[in-house]
Amino acid sequence: MxxxxxxxxxxxxxxxxxxxxxxxxxxxxxxxxxxxxxxxxxxxxxxxxxxxxxxxxxxxxxxxxxxxxxxxxxxxxxxxxxxxxxxxxxxxxxxxxxxxxxxxxxxxxxxxxxxxxxxxxxxxxxxxxxxxxxxxxxxxxxxxxxxxxxxxxxxxxxxxxxxxxxxxxxxxxxxxxxxxxxxxxxxxxxxxxxxxxxxxxxxxxxxINLDKLKYTPLVIEDKVVIFHGINQNNYYKKGNDIFEKALEIVSETHSEKIDITTVRSIPYVEYIKAFDTCHILLDQVFAYDQGYNALEAMAKGKVVFTGAEKEFLDYYNLSEDEVAINALPDAQKIAKKLIWLVENPQKILEISRNARNFVEQEHxxxxxxxxxxxxxxxxxx
Structure with missing residues (x-):
């Protein structure tokens, strides 16, 4: 055809x-x-x-x-x-x-x-x-x-x-x-x-073309690397201001355990490489489901803060925090989830594997x- x-x-x-x-x-x-x-x-x-x-x-x-x-x-x-x-x-x-x-x-x-x-x-x-x-x-x-x-x-x-x-x-x-x-x-x-x-x-x-997105099992040796990609034109629409406040909260108590990378409005070919070394990726707040950037990061085995609301969980028969973290429009709640992951690195590794498997099976x-x-x-x- x-x-x-x-x-x-x-x-x-x-x-x-x-x-x-x-x-x-x-x-x-x-x-x-x-x-x-x-x-x-x-x-x-x-x-x-x-x-x-x-x-x-x-x-x-x-x-x-x-x-x-x-x-x-x-x-x-x-x-x-x-x-x-x-x-x-x-x-x-x-x-x-x-x-x-x-x-x-x-x-x-x-x-x-x-x-x-x-x-x-x-x-x-x-x-x-x-x-x-x-x-x-x-x-x-x-x-x-x-x-x-x-x-x-x-x-x-x-x-x-x-x-x-x-x-x-x-x-x-x-x-x-x-x-x-x-x-x-x-x-x-x-x-x-x-x-x-x-x-x-x-x-x-x-x-999602998984042939182009290599999965490398995460290794956490020292600090947990958190990646925040900002689209400046959609700064508020994506909830980037909420993510930045959450990172400030986490940095106050766990700065020695995290490394934060932030990029702004870069072309896709640069963006997809920029988060290769991270463990956690902050995608967007105001969504019920994952968009493209989130799914590509999940395919690479990143723990993504994105849309993962009840409708999404019910449809795919998933549990909360199984394949992604639902990023609620509340900096305190996002910070609490980030701290939970930083203090429980085995959960990062578990969600990473689940994320890749989910994209393979459904996307x-x-x-x-x-x-x-x-x-x-x-x-x-």
Missing amino acids: KILLVGEYNSIHYTLKEGLQQLGHTVTVVGLGDGFKKRTVDVNFVKPYETGIKNFLKRVVYKLFKIDLNSESIKKQFFQNKHIFQGNDIVQLVNENSFSTVPKVEKEMLQFIFQNNKKVFLLSCGTDYLSVKYALEEKFAYSIATPYLQKKGTEAQFQHMTQCITAPFEDLHHFIVKNVEGIIASDFDYDIPLQGHPNYLGMVPNP HHILGAKRYLSKWGVDVI
Whole structure:
């Protein structure tokens, strides 16, 4: 089959491609590389008006004429490569704003896709209308909307989220839902808001290519190494401020037993190597399930503080702290868990082994590819 995966969020589509290819399918991934992370895609679209004088020009043109130059550039790149966007058996959109353009331009490109391919599916992965609306209505105990509702940071820092519920993006949402065969969620943070939706096909856990992620059993000789990777653009959204407070608390009493490594907004190829020597990785707070970075770290055998809520535990029949640590939005509670691990290094080694086994059993990219094919209505041999 000829399959087109549009947009990238971490490496979900490229990893899915690797699994599908091993099953004999022809797959192309088109995207923007997920910003500064510079994730791998086959056809890379670029935003040329991001920095310097071009960024200034973009803002002036938008203010005067309500024309977004980045969106117009991406539309031009799209139609220069329109042969890629037609004649596919399956197309999957990574989310409702796969090209990261303004809704009007997004709809023009999507209309071409809907008209020129057999089946199109939507992946709920990253912010979209339904998940953001659900979060802002405080239906989760906590979510990516929590720091926004607590008025942390600036409006600009949460624009990527809040724009999803504006009238143009709501209209884009309805346009996409009307034209796709169905919607698939990548984890519980997207699955829960979609429950009961007539177009919802169910969840497929993030596929992880374990061939690329070597597992090395942890050895704790002296200090416990804690790694904290900060995405500066999502500082509050990921709960990095809470993690930093927790580390301060732990450092007050256990500084001689820990070594803390912090990195900020580095490309993926640097990030994935930067945490190789750590034992514990602080991923994100405001989540019910693990995202891509957490799963890749777990595959390497790291003890990850991330989303591991009751819904996740029940679904996989796991116990608390068995494969990951549920990072609650409370610095004191996170610090208490960190101290427990530092004082019980055998638990670090145990969770490390469990984490790798869990990713192998539930997130292997070949298994993930088969699950997607099933959701797309394709017979899996």
